[in-house]
Amino acid sequence: MSTKRIYSYQFHMARALVLVVFVSQFFACSVFESKNYKEGKSVFANKAMVVSAHPEATRVGIEVIEKGGNAIDAMVAVHFALAVVYPSAGNIGGGGFMIYRPMDGEVASLDFREKAPLAAYEEMYQDENGEIIDGLSLVGPMASGVPGSVDGMIQAHEKYGSIPLKDLIEPAYKLANKGFPITEKQANNYNRYKTVFIEHNQDSTNIPLVRLDREWKEGDVLVQKDLARTLKRIQENGRDGFYKGETAKLLVAEMKAGNGIIELEDLVKYQAKWRAPIIGDYRGLKVYSMGPPSSGGIALMQLLKMSAHFPLGDLGFHQAETIHLMTEMERRVYADRAEHLGDADFWEVPKDDLLDDGYLETRVKQINSSYATDSEEVLAMDFDHQESEETTHYSIVDSTGNAVSVTTTINSGYGSKVFVTGAGFLMNNEMDDFSSKPGVPNVYGLLGGKANAIQAEKRMLSAMTPTILEKDGDLFMVVGTPGGSTIITSVYQTILNVVDHGMNMAEAVSSGRVHHQWKPNFIFPEKDAIDEATKSILESMGHSITERGNIGRVDAILVNADGLLEGAGDPRGDDWAAGF
Ligand code: DON
Secondary structure: OOOOOOOOHHHHHHHHHHHHHHHHHHHHHHOOOOOOOEEEOEEEEOOOEEEEOOHHHHHHHHHHHHOOOOHHHHHHHHHHHHHHHOOOOOOOOOEEEEEEEOOOOOOEEEEEOOEOOOOOOOOOOEOOOOOEOOOOOOOOHHHOOEOOHHHHHHHHHHHHOOOOHHHHHHHHHHHHHHOEEOOHHHHHHHHHHHHHHHHHOOOHHHOOOOOOOOOOOOOOEEOOHHHHHHHHHHHHHOOHHHHOHHHHHHHHHHHHHOOOOOOHHHHHHOOOEEEOOEEEEEOOEEEEEOOOOEOHHHHHHHHHHHHOOOOHHHHOOOOHHHHHHHHHHHHHHHHHHHHHOOOOOOOOOOHHHHOOHHHHHHHHHOOOOOOOOOHHHOOOOOOOOOOOOOEEEEEEEOOOOOEEEEEEEOOOOOOOOOEOOOOOOEOOOHHHHOEOOOOOOOOOOOOOOHHHEOOOOOEOOEOOOOEEEEEOOEEEEEEOOOOHHHHHHHHHHHHHHHHOOOOOHHHHHHOOOEEOOOOOOOEEEEOOOOOHHHHHHHHHOOOOEOOEOOOOOOOEEEEOOOOOEEEEOOOOOOOEEEEO
């Protein structure tokens, strides 16, 4: 085993790429001299920072802070703006999780995850022979859970906001009503989904993202009048503008038109919930992340606690031994996830056992340093006393140092593909995050059993991992990402990149990623993330490797040694940072 710190070729490439991006952004920024904030893929600033998946939403957020708003005000404004400018994942028809670290006071976490409707039941996606009905939990009204985003935003705003809700939704309203120019990636995406949208919506002449006259092009202005009217109703009536009245009526009508089961009562009953965050330590840093119904916080803490047993920095970034150890830890953590994690309001999650130092040490001892374990032999630990690609992330720090980390989703890209007719927003397909049948993987290949079985009003298990790190009692990092099952390992790697491999935020975000999730038993590196020599070593250790496309889109903020905020938007998408 080499104890010398070895940087791989990819790491140098990532550094070079980041430098090019940063320099070009610096010149791009200098064009906008009248603005009081800098923006780009990578931005350094003294006071405040917003990083999100879309430049328009990032600008909305930083402008709220410029006008004196706090991190929660900016969060609300960014969330509604993303529902307009990033409809593949930004949403009012979905849900998510928030970790909030006020400058002074306790770290809070809010669960605004979707819920199974009252009429949901365990076998609802199985036919009379117990076989899964193809696609039923993924497309169409049956795939949707009861949306939580609007209640989540309003509850957070009631507790911490300082600017009236109406004013915070106004930028989103304007973006929907007057339109905004779409990016090249968005144009290509909307064109690709055209036939899918037409197939799954009632009126093909009025689908917000479908152009019938010609293909979308970069710079085309997307106007969403029905969505603007929905946002206006929320501006005027708050929670009731979504969960009651016209919007609710339209939503239920849309569900009924396609045999969906969400009723008015489901909407009226929906409540976001304040939860205790998962708190842990990693190499002297304090980590705050999301607890159940997300698996993210527990799984991330398990990975970090196990990682503390190994000199990952000395072993080197993306060296075979480092990837082997990460894979072996991930294999065990995802096995635990499948067995033990679910909505803790319905299932006793053995959180303390899963995070117990002794238990994790036992797991570490099972790892062979030179050979892969067969996933079939890795079972979730049996605790004696136990009774039993689309999402988006944004990170915000305001001028007084309050920080918020939010991951939100309608599950797959464009959720259930169903727009609520007349209300202009997409509904989620989050029901697929439940385990529809033990042993049958969901769309991300994740397995589950009783802990994550469908029950009325239960929240489906998530992998979303909004996270905040502290160093010596001060804010250190705000981080999160989309990516389904790869969310946990992407957040994990971003933290390792900074803490163990000495990268800055932009390098940590842009570096290649590698993923393993116990089953299927493959290491999934992004294309070109690891070199051929490293692959051969890993294969000789018994690993199977399958290259895949992009993993995650991390939007993160780091407080560097000089106290400067470094915002980094993932180069894999249109992600964008802005700060002052
Ligand atoms: O909550 C979850 O874990 C999933 N619904 C997230 C989906 C996702 O990240 C898809 N994006 N790429």
